[in-house]
Amino acid sequence: MFHQIEGFVIDKDISMADMKGIVDRFLKSIFGQDLSIRLRPSFFPFVEPGAEFDLQCVKCRGKGCRICKETGWLEIGGLGMIHPNVFEKLGVDSEEYTGFAFGFGIDRIAMLRYGLADLRQLFEGDQLFLSQFPIQP
Numbered sequence: 001m002f003h004q005i006e007g008f009v010i011d012k013d014i015s016m017a018d019m020k021g022i023v024d025r026f027l028k029s030i031f032g033q034d035l036s037i038r039l040r041p042s043f044f045p046f047v048e049p050g051a052e053f054d055l056q057c058v059k060c061r062g063k064g065c066r067i068c069k070e071t072g073w074l075e076i077g078g079l080g081m082i083h084p085n086v087f088e089k090l091g092v093d094s095e096e097y098t099g100f101a102f103g104f105g106i107d108r109i110a111m112l113r114y115g116l117a118d119l120r121q122l123f124e125g126d127q128l129f130l131s132q133f134p135i136q137p
């Protein structure tokens with residue numbers, strides 16, 4: 001079991017630069033300003049182009065370790081520019097509006113942020129375990 005967050009942004013003049021900038025800012029706000037992100041081309045049916053987004057490994061900072069399988073990168077999620085056919089099916093003028101969509105596992109983000117060894121720890125309801133993660137504004 002895991003939980004996935006999906007989101008999208010639609011407006012006039014939304015570009016891939018907006019997409020990468022928002023993902024970069026989001027991940028840096030959680031993991032720190034010194035980590036890089038990268039996009040790798042990939043296929044998802046409702047976006048074009050599509051990509052997977054990776055975060056520089058939070059443990060080894062890109063040097064390579066067991067967690068990142070010696071690659072220096074961690075796969076976080078997928079994203080892409082919303083395909084014009086999706087807009088047309090919704091009755092939205094794809095010449096006027098553009099947008100992007102993204103998705104990632106929130107449990108994976110929590111595991112990496114707090115260095116958890118096992119995802120299942122988040123779902124056992126152990127109050128002592130959960131109390132070590134104070135809610136931050």
Ligand SMILES: [Zn+2]
Pocket residue numbers: 057058059060061062063064065066067068069070072073
């Ligand atoms: Zn690593």
